[in-house]
Amino acid sequence: MFLDRRQTKKCVGLALVVLIVFVSTTPGFQQFFSIPKDIRMLNGAEKIWKIGMPATATAQVSDPEVVRINGNRSSTVPVDLNQPFKMHSAKKGQTTVRLKLFGALPIKTMNVRVIPELKVIPGGQSIGVKLRSEGMLVVGHHHVESDGKDISPGQAADIRVGDRLLKMNGVKLIKPEQVDGIVQQAGERDEDIDILLARGNKQLSVTLKPVRATESQVYRLGLYIRNATSGVGTLTFYDPEHRVYGALGHVISDTDTGEPIPAGGGKIVQSNVTAVEKGASGKPGEKRAIFFNEDEVLGNIEKNSRFGIFGKMTELPDHCYTDKAIPVGLMEDVKEGPAHIYTVVEGQRVEKYDIEIVNVIEQKYAATKGMIIKVTDERLLNKTGGIVQGMSGSPIIQDGKLVGAVTHVFVNDPTSGYGTFLEWMLQEAGIKLNEMDEKIGASPPDFFVEHLR
Structure with missing residues (x-):
């Protein structure tokens, strides 16, 4: 009798293993375990999973006011896994849904968050876009012929392409015309210009002196800059x-x-x-x-x-x-x-x-x-x-x-x-x-x- 019971348990265990291996290869089983652990839903939305497993389960909902299973308002809902498993969000909040196979074996826990619907x-x-950059964007260098030399004061001061000139002599730069005025004034006074610039996520301070172009007699920094773009x-x-x-x-x-x-x-x-x-x-x-x-x-x-x-x-x-x-x-x-x-x-x-x-x-x-x-x-x-x-x-x-x-x-x-x-x-x-x-x-x-x- 004792041996028969042991043999019976072995046979039952072996059968369960075979059943689990078989079931795990079915589309229904794969669909079931593809249900995420954490679920977000908009208020009033519904999610449906077609599991198709020939088994029964029990869904335990910690707050049935937040979500309802298969349209049921109860905290414990019997579920036929061979039928579509429906989850409907009823109001904003959080809840936990636990599935137990045959009402006893825990097989799935879902943390559900319902968020308000947004419209x-x-x-x-088609829109026209006119974007102004923060500061003056340096897009290149050029040499200025001055007193028989070709020089770019900006390049000599290690101002690089991609830098943004934020301030000159403490003045916040918004328009290119501001640069013209400050450069000409500093040149006429033979003064340096203190520049605050942005390079990536860093801000740096540099000092340079403009030079006067021989041909135009206008003071230059030797920089190409711009601050605006437009497109569609x-x-x-x-x-x-x-x-x-x-x-x-x-x-x-x-x-x-x-x-x-x-x-x-x-x-x-x-x-x-x-x-x-x-x-x-x-x-x-x-x-x-x-x-x-x-x-x-x-x-x-x-x-x-x-x-x-x-x-x-x-x-x-x-x-x-x-x-x-x-x-x-x-x-x-x-x-x-x-x-x-x-x-x-x-x-x-x-x-x-x-x-x-x-x-x-x-x-x-x-x-x-x-x-x-x-x-x-x-x-x-x-x-x-x-x-x-x-x-x-x-x-x-x-x-x-x-x-x-x-x-x-x-x-x-x-x-x-x-x-x-x-x-x-x-x-x-x-x-x-x-x-x-x-x-x-x-x-x-x-x-x-x-x-x-």
Whole structure:
């Protein structure tokens, strides 16, 4: 009898091992264990997992007022794992959901956080961008012929390309004209100029003396500087509650140095698309546009980050595809499949075009390349060849939610490119859905106005 019991236990144990090994290879088992440990949900949202396991379980919810399992308000809910497992968020808060196989064996613990639903108005409008840098950006050196010598005082003082001149003799530099006045005054008085400059994250002080050019008799520093850039992009979103906007989806960088331009101010205005240069393999296309009603400022520019430009906007610009706010989609809810974008390819008319999200890149930290998209709309392909310069910032909508923005085009395949998750753009605009670590750097610029000093 004793041996029979031992043999029976061995047989049962062996059978359980075989069953577990078999079940672990099934799609249902893999789907079950793909359910994340930490789950975020927008209030009112629902998540569904099709597990397909021929087993029963019990779901224990620490706070059933926050989430409900299969529509049940109870703290303990019987679950048939062969049927879809549904989790519905009922109110803001946190709760824990524990699954026990056959009501006894703990097999899954999920920490669920429900955050308030956020709605913003999707953009798509073509905008003119006028960005002013913080200080004067050094983009090159030149030699000044003076008293039979060729010299660059700036280069001799170790002022480098990429440095930003913040102050001269204590005066904060906002306009290039200020540099002219200070340089001429110091030269006429035969005085040095004390310069405070920024190099990367450091500030340095240097002293130099301007020299007088023999030909023009004008005092020079031997530096090429500029402080402004302008170009065309696309508005991504407008938040009417906080009165802020986000656009472009990528940083504006200097053409010569390749470095991001710290925003020292600026504005966005209306833009009218006059033509489109169609993209081809190896040659990205481009929107050609003119600024329109420049005196009518749509918003200011307070930040230029790797996720675009951001600032205040008092009201929704004209020519929007819709003036209704739509929900923001969390990055983990973005999936491979159909979606669409809003953008302008002619005049100021925003239109909707079909795309496919072909790959979603899981991100725990802020990064610009969150998804790979492909244009599938024949109208857009015939007009532009796919994604073109100036389309950056075009909002990406999936399942009625604003989930991201177009950022880059693949040079060898203009029908495809990258998109960034909207969450990162919202965070840059000062709207945080949740507290997450962030590591915020660089993409192609537009065009610039250069000054010779």
